[in-house]
Structure formats: structure tokens, C-alpha cells
Amino acid sequence: MNMILWMPLVLLLLALIASAIKILREYERAVVFQLGRFWKVKGPGLFLLIPVVQQMVRVDLRTIVMDVPSQDLISHDNVSVKVNAVVYFRVVDPQKAIINVEHYYEATSQLSQTTLRSVLGKHDLDEMLAERDRLNSDIRAILDAQTDAWGIKVANVEIKHVDINETMVRAIARQAEAERVRRAKIIHAEGEHQAAEMLVRAAKLLGEDPRAIQLRYLQTLTEIAGEKSSTIVFPLPIDLLESLATRRNGGAP
Incomplete structure (x- = not known):
């Protein structure tokens, strides 16, 4: 009879011990709160949490590949284009990523979209097409500086596509053809000069x-x-x- 009475207490104790045991992978960290206040960052491996008193928020430290949706913008030379990009970032400070911002992924996504529009809007279409490496570096530097307070490190930014409407494509084709004709005439004139x-x-x-x-x-x-x-x-x-x-x-x- 006494055994039956003690059985629920033993099961409750085992459940509390099981809930207190936490195991994190090598790329994970736990931001632990004690009675609602930040206590410490724990992990990886095995550790214990006091049930009810302590709670944790799991944070992934691996590099996140985020696709920035296509953005409509007008270049410095008044050309309407659609640009999308990809951002590589990771959490380097789990405490800041959980405490200083509500959802660090969504915040980084929105910041990437606005930064992409503001930076590329200051450049001409020719610069977007020919100087992508420099523009990628500028966008990455701005994002990295602004997300530092969130404990996020932006590793790389790559502009994927620059879409132009058909009218502008035809205009660029005519411009390229005229440029080739100009070069051909210059080469022919230089040849005549050398021959003379x-x-x-x-x-x-x-x-x-x-x-x-x-x-x-x-x-x-x-x-x-x-x-x-x-x-x-x-x-x-x-x-x-x-x-x-x-x-x-x-x-x-």
C-alpha cells in the first residue's frame, strides 16, 4: 500500500530529472534565464536546468543562407530594375541575438532589403552590371555594422540577378551595337594610319x-x-x- 502511494512521487521526481537534463549539439548554444533574468550562455554538451526556475532559448550558430526577395528600385540614371540577392550570416553572440532583438532572422531580412534598395539606388545601371564585387562589399559592410548590436556577423552578400524590362534591354543592345561600330571604325582608321x-x-x-x-x-x-x-x-x-x-x-x- 505504501509502495502505491510513493509511486506517483517517484514518477514525478523522474520526470523533473528528465526535464532538467539538456543536451546541445556542437553548433548550438542555450541562453538561460533564471526567474526571468538572464543568467548565462551554456553548451554545447550535457548540462542541467532547474525546472520552473530556469528556462532556456536554443540558438543555432551555423551560417544561415538568406534569400533576399526581389526589390524594385530606380537606379541613379533613372532605370527601373529588379534586384535580388543572397546574404550569408551567423550568430556570434547568442545573448545579444536573443535579448537585443525580437527575431534576429526577420530583422536581418528586413534590414537587408532596405539596405539593398538604398545602396543600389545610388549607382548607375552600368555599375550594377560591371562592379558587383564592389557593391557586394559595400552592402556587406553596412549590414555587418548595423547587425553588430544583435550579435550577428554578416559574412558575405552576393547580388544574384539584375532584371531589366524589355524596352531597356533593346536600348542597351542598340548602345552595345553602336559602341562596337565605333570601335571598328577606330580600328580601321588606326590601320589606315599605320599603313600610310x-x-x-x-x-x-x-x-x-x-x-x-x-x-x-x-x-x-x-x-x-x-x-x-x-x-x-x-x-x-x-x-x-x-x-x-x-x-x-x-x-x-
Whole structure:
């Protein structure tokens, strides 16, 4: 009879002991409150909590990958774009993450969205497309500074997509085509300039010795003879005609 009376008390004692035993994994910490006041951060491993008197809040210390929803913004050059990003952060101070902010994940998410809009709105579309590394670094630095009071460390920010409407895509395509045409014209003009310089230098070299012109003349005849053509235009140098005329006149010019 006494055994039956003591059985509920034994079961209650075992239940209290079981509820007092806590086990945390290596990447987890417990923020312990004693009678509503912060006591200490415990874990990982095995530890005991006094039932009713002490309560704990479990915090994960692993890196969290948060997808920032697509944000509508207007760039500095008045182009409407949609930008989304991904933020990598983790809790480094569990006490601040639980006490200083209500929900650190939601707070970081909202802060990331507003920071993304405010930072990218100060830059042109070309900078968003060509200088993503610098913009990622700027956004990460701002987020890291503002979330430090929450015990959060922002490790990295990556801009994933910059979506542009079809009208702007066509305008960018026309701009790129015009830029390529401009470069082609510049390259062609530079080639003509270099060719003209080389021709002037060649003409000066050939003009220094008349025999060089004769050798060039013979080389031209060789090139013409090698071509399969039914009509051959036979060039006759003016210098040769002048030399023949001089001999015919007995040496008089």
C-alpha cells in the first residue's frame, strides 16, 4: 500500500530529472534565464536546468543562407530594375541575438532589403552590371555594422540577378551595337594610319637607290606572271623611259 502511494512521487521526481537534463549539439548554444533574468550562455554538451526556475532559448550558430526577395528600385540614371540577392550570416553572440532583438532572422531580412534598395539606388545601371564585387562589399559592410548590436556577423552578400524590362534591354543592345561600330571604325582608321606611315617609309627607302625601284619592278612582274590571268598589264617605270630617252639623245637630258 505504501509502495502505491510513493509511486506517483517517484514518477514525478523522474520526470523533473528528465526535464532538467539538456543536451546541445556542437553548433548550438542555450541562453538561460533564471526567474526571468538572464543568467548565462551554456553548451554545447550535457548540462542541467532547474525546472520552473530556469528556462532556456536554443540558438543555432551555423551560417544561415538568406534569400533576399526581389526589390524594385530606380537606379541613379533613372532605370527601373529588379534586384535580388543572397546574404550569408551567423550568430556570434547568442545573448545579444536573443535579448537585443525580437527575431534576429526577420530583422536581418528586413534590414537587408532596405539596405539593398538604398545602396543600389545610388549607382548607375552600368555599375550594377560591371562592379558587383564592389557593391557586394559595400552592402556587406553596412549590414555587418548595423547587425553588430544583435550579435550577428554578416559574412558575405552576393547580388544574384539584375532584371531589366524589355524596352531597356533593346536600348542597351542598340548602345552595345553602336559602341562596337565605333570601335571598328577606330580600328580601321588606326590601320589606315599605320599603313600610310609604312608606305611613306618604304617610298623613302626605295627613293634612296634607283636599283631598288628596278628590283621592285621585277618582283611585280614575277607576281603578275604567277597569276592565271588572260590579260597582263605590263607596267613600265618612268625612270626606265627617261634612261632610254637619255641614251637616244646621246646623253643629253
